[in-house]
Amino acid sequence: MVKEPLLEIQDLWVEVEGKEVLKGVSLTIPKGETHALFGRNGSGKTTLLMTIMGFPTYKVRHGKIIFKGEDITHLPPFERARRGIGIMFQRPPTIRGVKLREMLKLCAKENGIKIEELAREFGFEGFLERDVNRGFSGGELKKSELLQLLIQDPDLVLLDEPESGVDMENIQVVGRMIRKLLQKDTHRPRTKSGLIITHTGFILQFVPADLGYVMMDGTIYCQGNPQEIFEGIQKHGYEECVSCLKRIEA
Numbered sequence: 001m002v003k004e005p006l007l008e009i010q011d012l013w014v015e016v017e018g019k020e021v022l023k024g025v026s027l028t029i030p031k032g033e034t035h036a037l038f039g040r041n042g043s044g045k046t047t048l049l050m051t052i053m054g055f056p057t058y059k060v061r062h063g064k065i066i067f068k069g070e071d072i073t074h075l076p077p078f079e080r081a082r083r084g085i086g087i088m089f090q091r092p093p094t095i096r097g098v099k100l101r102e103m104l105k106l107c108a109k110e111n112g113i114k115i116e117e118l119a120r121e122f123g124f125e126g127f128l129e130r131d132v133n134r135g136f137s138g139g140e141l142k143k144s145e146l147l148q149l150l151i152q153d154p155d156l157v158l159l160d161e162p163e164s165g166v167d168m169e170n171i172q173v174v175g176r177m178i179r180k181l182l183q184k185d186t187h188r189p190r191t192k193s194g195l196i197i198t199h200t201g202f203i204l205q206f207v208p209a210d211l212g213y214v215m216m217d218g219t220i221y222c223q224g225n226p227q228e229i230f231e232g233i234q235k236h237g238y239e240e241c242v243s244c245l246k247r248i249e250a
Contacts, residue, residue: 003030005066006193007052007156012063014051021047023218025063029156032190034182036204036226037197039215040238045197046090048215049158052195053087054080067156086154088145090161095132100144103132107152118150122173139170146177157181157194163203175206184208201230214238 007029014022021044029035039045051058052065054077065073072080095103104115119125124143127136133144142162149157159178166174183190184207196203204226212226216238222229232240 003032005029006031006068007195008064008066009048009052010064010066012048012051012065013061014047015059015061016047016057020061021058021218022051025215025218025220027213027220027223029193029195031155031193032183033210034184034194034196034207036201036209036212036229037195037215037220038201038212038229038233039197039199041199043215044218045199045215046160047218049087049160049195049197052080052158053077053085081152081154084155085158086149086152086156087158088142088149088160088162090164092133092141092145094134096134098132099129100132100147101128104128104148104151107148109151109153113151113153115151119147122147122177137170138165139167139174142166142174143170143177146174146181150177150181155192157192159194159196159203161198162196163198163200171202171206175203178203178207182207201226201233204230 005028009025009027012022012025013020025048027035037045037048047058051060054075060073064071067080067083067085072083101115108115115128116125119128122143124147127140127144133141136144162174162178163171179185181192182194183192196207196209209226211223212229213220213223214229
């Protein structure tokens with residue numbers, strides 16, 4: 001059975017500060033699926049997420065972004081968030097003077113999720129009265145971001161290197177939070193979708209993905225089983241991807 005697409009990226013070309021970064025990117029994420037995007041640092045992965053979210057620095061020169069059947073290519077970020085897209089930044093900003101509890105109240109929907117209960121579930125209740133991300137460790141930053149997403153309850157989750165800067169103790173909690181966010185532990189049909197970008201692929205040991213892509217120089221060159229792609233990168237590095245590409249082009 002063909003699944004209903006939640007997100008469709010169609011031949012997307014994007015410039016950042018006058019430099020062409022994305023070059024003809026196309027992908028489709030069906031409702032209820034999680035996809036993983038692998039690539040070296042600087043390959044364009046973060047640019048893709050920021051463009052999907054609609055940040056103005058990322059200029060779409062050609063192509064479309066379709067979400068829930070609607071062309072959102074030129075909508076501002078707050079409209080995309082209203083429609084059900086949420087993002088976790090790799091390096092989120094510190095917001096002085098704003099307590100995490102206040103931020104979570106701003107993110108909250110009328111969906112019955114209790115801030116205190118959710119924070120307690122992941123051992124984060126002690127951070128609710130602290131300024132957002134101020135003095136947080138790498139793992140605490142990720143948990144803060146994910147707590148905000150869990151309260152926001154988006155239909156599409158964009159995760160920028162969720163394992164980056166997280167120690168072994170915290171990575172398991174981060175994995176549990178992402179699994180909850182993407183309904184990985186429910187027996188009901190999943191409705192939430194995700195796009196996880198990763199340099200190392202390590203997060204897949206905690207959060208399974210349905211499909212993987214490899215991005216190189218702003219273009220998606222291949223897709224397939226994410227675990228097989230991850231194992232290939234672990235064994236051969238991205239140099240094998242470069243060699244494979246050269247053989248295909250030859």
